[in-house]
Amino acid sequence: MLKKQRFEIKGNTPADLDEIMELARPIPKKPLLSLRPGVYLYETGKRRLDTAKIRKRQRKVRDKYNLKIKELEADSSDFLALEEKRRKDLIALAPGEGSDKEKIDRINSKADKKEAKIIRKRQAKSGKLLKARNKKTERLNDKIEKGNFMMRMGSPLVLLDSSAIRRSAIQMRLYLETNGHFRAKTSFNVETKGKTSTVIYKIAPGPVYTIDSVMSVRSDNSGLAKVIDDGKSGSLIKKGDVYNQANFIKERERIESLAKEAGYFDFNRRHVKILTDTTGQDHKVWVRPKITTPNDVQHKAYTIDSVNFITDAQLDHLTEQRKSTIRNDINFQYHKHKYSEKVLSLKTLVRPGTPYNSNKVSATRSQLNGLNMFRQTKIEFDSIDGKFVANINVEPVKKNSLSTEVGIDVTQGEPGPYVNLGYLTRNPFGGLEQLQISGRYDLEGVIDVNQLTKYREGGVNAKLFLPQFLIPLSKNNEANPYKWFNQQTVINAGWNLTETNDFKRTAFNTSIDYNWESKNRQKKYRLRWLEVNYINSSDISDNWEKYLFEQREKGSNEILQYSPSVITSTSFSANYNFGVNPLAPKEGSTLKFDFEMAGTWINLYDPSASTSTAETQEPNDPGLSRSIPDTLQYYQFLKTNIEFKKYFPVNEKTTLATGIEVGVGLPYGISEKLPLEKSFVLGGTKMRAWQFARIGPGGYQPPDSLSRIRRYGDIKIYSFMELRRQLIGRLGGSLFLEAGNVWLMNEDETFENGHFKFDSFIDQLGISGGYSINLDFSPLLISVGVGLKLRDPATGANAHKLKAKSLLGQDSESELFIGIGYTF
DSSP, rough: OEEEEEEOOSSSSOHHHHHHHTTTTOOOOOOOOOOOOOHHHHHHHHOOOHHHHHHHHHHHHHHHHHHHHHHOOOOOOHHHHHHHHHHHHHOOOOOOSSSSSHHHHHHHHHHHHHHHHHHHHHHHHHHHHHHOOOOOOHHHHHHHHHEEEEEHOOOOOOOOOOOOOOOOHHHHHHHEEEHOOOOOOOEEEEEEETTTEEEEEEEEEEOOEEEEOOOOBBBBBBBHHHHHHHTTGOOOOTOOOOOOOHHHHHHHHHHHHHHHTTTOOOOOGEEEEEEOOOOSSSEEEEEEEEEEEOTTTOOOOOOEEEEESSOOOGTEEEEEEEEEEEEETTEEEEEOOOHHHHHHHHOOOTTTBBBOOOHHHHHHHHHHHHHHHOOEEEEEEETTTTTEEEEEEEEEOSSSEEEEEEOOOOOOOSEEEEEEEEEEEEOOTSHHHHSEEEEEEEEEEEEEEEEEEEEEEEEEEEEEESSSOOSSSSGGGGTTTTSSSSEEEEEEEEEHHHHHESEEEEEEEEEEEEEETTTTTTEEEEEEEEEEEEEEOOOOOHHHHHHHHHHHHTTOGGGGGOOEEEEEEEEEEEEEEEOOOOTSSOOOEEEEEEEEEESSSSSHHHHTHHHHHHTTTTOOOTOOOSSOOOOOOOOOOEEEEEEEEEEEESSSSEEEEEEEEEEEEEETTSSSSGGGSSSSSOBBSSSSOOOOOSOOOOOOOOOOOGTOHHHHHHSSEEEEEEEEEEEETEEEOOOOOOOOEBSSSSSTTTSSOOOOOTTTTTTEEEEEEEEEEEEEETTTTEEEEEEEEEETTTTTEEEGOOOOOOOTTTTTTTEEEEESSSOO
């Protein structure tokens, strides 16, 4: 058995020693307290594994589904019934209006359509049977190859493998040679004591070689050589750098990109050789790129002669000739006119008369895919009769789609259902627009000391997506500086209702957005140059009204939050993705920035707004009536939010996710606080030991009678750390730690200790920790877990001071949650 391995370095230690050590195979298992429970678990599972029995089950499954497929193919009852009906219809054909031939054709056409439908259904059913068969047999095959549950949970005994150790030593030497240690030597010894062995790898890196000079490219094609020399400043091989073969591979790819951007369509990285020589000064390397010219290749810069754009490539099987329309020198071809050639031409950067450019090809594909109209976009080039022709073929997706989501929110209180419905129609007006209509409803039950408080929320929203800006910056696509971005205008209108035991709150909103993104779709921007919200409260209970009046007498203007109000704002957001897969974030980072400015449009529609609102904000005026003001309220504020996330891959199955989020809202002018709809909240998916909007502001501790109210803030600080690990198959687990809270900007007697202070905000950070079990049905992820309060800002209690309570329930310090998608 291989017990351990050691590394002995002779001479200077290489900078990438960790990478070299990772090449060693096999890897001995580290004992836990001199025990190896993983090995015991694996060996126990191995003894119980009966591969012959599993293979027998495989054959039974395969035979069962093969028989079903054969029976389905042999079943002709549907076709016989259809033919019988066709025969009867033809026999029953009576003379009447129209010719007999027309009636016969009508009957045959109807029967042919039904026959095609039967074939499609059979193909779909056969496909499902094949999929089920393959899924079950592959699962059994995985059990044979990877072992049963116990074997996967454990780890096999690592035996001494001399051939693997020898290969590891060779790979270490090759790794050193490709990273500048041309004279590296590696060897190994094995020390055996009893039934255990130790491998000792001996590594002598030798001197490291650096780049002495990079000479100009050598090529018989002067035009191509000039293109490469002009882009020499971006070379990845630089004087003074350590020799690294990986950089040479990347440099060949860079030269290929330069050539293709300059029109050299047939150029390939295989045509690039990078010559090196270590003669001359000690431990120095000179480098010269060389362009080869095989006999069957001509390095030629191509100019596009014509562009054909087929908008229904899925109908290539039809014999009928397509119609065509010329727009901006692009030949659009179709069987049935559906799409605006004007918009498609604006999204197409491949144009006749322009040099071939691989960047424009990629940008065209990106912009066409960004329309969400086509399932597949192919751009191919042909050289026919000396003409260089671009062919763009797209296949449309289904015009209409419907989505539904039904579930249950589980909290400490009463579980509540939620329903989300969505309808999307594409190209409703022929200009490649998208119209999306969605509706939602959810019910949340929160138990306080005295009663069950129910929060009902619902809404309807409609969005119209236009594939370009409403006011183009330039009519000429070639002169448009934003041509590399997927331009989009979004017109939004919605209605939302929030209903509690104490009040109803309705909100109407509309907005106009400009969205665009970078060529690689890693940077996304949104300019919401106008958003209007009208908010009104009704059905306010006597108890809640009494509470609002009591707060007004104390000097609080919270009562104005329940008067009719209008919020007008302009906002901007930027989202940067640095190598993160949004469906399965395992490495990279993201940065999101949001800024909103409200109140700038007030004077356009009500110049007296600031005066009239100020008059209603005198809380101690003895002339105030005992009713909620019905004067229209306006808001002025600045709001920004910055969010940064970083993902660290610990190993193949483990990822560490971290992040921080800071938000600040600054009321100014006629406003003392943010409106509820624009305030910051925590709890729920962030600070999972608290229910939604049940933490803060600051150190505020509500009395029992107000424990059910939602809590908002003008300032938010939130950070997290989560360790995720894939366990078995789709099952994963995670441990998380969170810290955060919300605060008010200004002091408010209603929320004692609720405003932000630099000298105390750290002590008012809530801390939660917990664990979750995840089921990964990519792209869907379902998480079930428990969040524990480690420090409560309302009580100031740390984890060791919290009272012993039930894990879940009315008085617990924990929260059960169910989530869909990654929380972070």
